[in-house]
Amino acid sequence: MGAVIASLFAVFAVLFGSTGAMAAPLAPATTSVTAGTSNAAAAAVVVTSADGKNYVIGTDTTFAPFEFRDSSGEMTGIDMDLIRAIAEDQGFTVEIRSLGFNAALQALSSNQVDGVIAGMSITDERKKIYDFSEPYFESGVQMAIAQNDTEITGYESLKGKTVVAKTGSEGETYAKSIAEQYGFTVQSLDQSATMYESVKSGNAVAVFDDYPVLAYGIAQGNGLKTVTDKVPGGSYGFAVNKGQNPELLAAFNDGLAKMKADGSYQALLDKYLAEPKNTSGGSFFDLLGQSLPALMKGLGNTLLVTGISFIFAMILGLIFGFMKISQNIVLRGIATTFVNIFRGTPLLVWAFFFYFGIPQITGQPVSIWVAGVLTLALNSGAYVAEIVRGGIQSVDPGQLEAARSLGLGYGKSMQRVVVPQAFKIMTPSLINQLIIMLKDSSLLLAIGFAELLYQAQQIYAANFRVTEVLIIVAVIYFIAIFLLTKLANYADRKYNR
Known part of the structure; x- marks a missing residue:
């Protein structure tokens, strides 16, 4: 392994250690971007069938x-059951992305x-x-x-206090609308479970949230x-993008109307809202057994x-x-900029730029992987570049001079003398x-990549056992990092004697 990396070092040393110029990079491909349709154009769109589409x-x-x-890791709930039932009725399929x-x-x-x-609440701003x-x-x-709070009895008790609400939610809008009247501050958070933990820990005195979400959480023992x-x-x-996928919107409306007419829609609501089932019970070891399959999948992805x-x-x-140690000022400038x-x-x-920004620029979707x-890679590559530069420059310059004086060329001197010493330092x-x-x-x-912590959020979002789930995740991270460190140190001792 050490010899392979040393050879790579030598190749790069030959390429960038001299004053020779690099080949010019390829020009980026030109991609056309389709603008969103106007309201008039959207009205003229012929609605095709969603049947058979994914x-x-x-x-x-x-x-x-x-x-x-x-508990099996399957996405469920009112929205999930609703979209799947409509998809089945209308003949299309759906792939759910929990983001x-x-x-x-x-x-x-x-x-x-x-x-x-x-x-998602329908608002005038969103309808634009x-x-x-x-x-x-x-x-x-x-x-x-x-x-266990006996001080807060209503909005009048909130003066000078901090409350929490979910970013972009109806609860946030309402809380902000009355904040000045009752003299409290609104802090916006991204997850319901996080909001509830903030209230229980005393960082906020109250939470504003949609009533079915609160009712379900209380039934799960969220405190x-x-x-x-x-x-x-x-x-x-x-919601769909304005002027896009009109057939999907039409199919949703048609399926929803059918479900309301035959009573299956009300049965779906009753399933989750009439008497919410408590699924958060069990001991810590029960939680561990239920959570481990999903967490191991997340660890594998991580x-x-x-x-x-x-x-x-x-x-x-x-x-x-x-490039940073090259004598060529252009190469040094490029590397320094990177x-x-x-x-x-x-x-x-x-992460947001690559997953959300590039598709908007190019019009092409980007895989989450x-x-x-x-x-x-790009973030760590910048740090590794500095490690490489520091390692090479840490080797006594006399080592290279001595090798050259013995008749070795620059490349051989780097490969045989400088790089092995630098690699041990790095x-x-x-x-x-x-x-x-x-x-x-x-x-x-944050972009919905199903790594370890993402899987943990999925678990405590349903059972509200935040502290216990995070303790399990911390232990998994510790064990993984401990074993990885031991393995890396063993490789270091084996190949860098």
């Missing part, structure tokens, strides 16, 4: 009872999904961007507090209680995306690392970078 549907991750994962509410809307805007069903189905649920907002009556709210609708990304990061790091850009910007920004690997830093990359992979949950 649609990708984006949804939330933590909005029980509308969407959540059951999170904001990420699902971004995925829809970038055409990564064909539609979104996620307890999306086409909505007929309403399938009439919502409302309630306020809840910690079960809250409601203290206000339901405030009538808006309507939930299924290790795989980390491994693939690290290989590309090493290649990039070698290229740009040798390192500064990817070390100086947050990893999460690139491709987006994840690009994000981790190895601990490279191992550390691999561990950092493994932990950074958890940020990919």
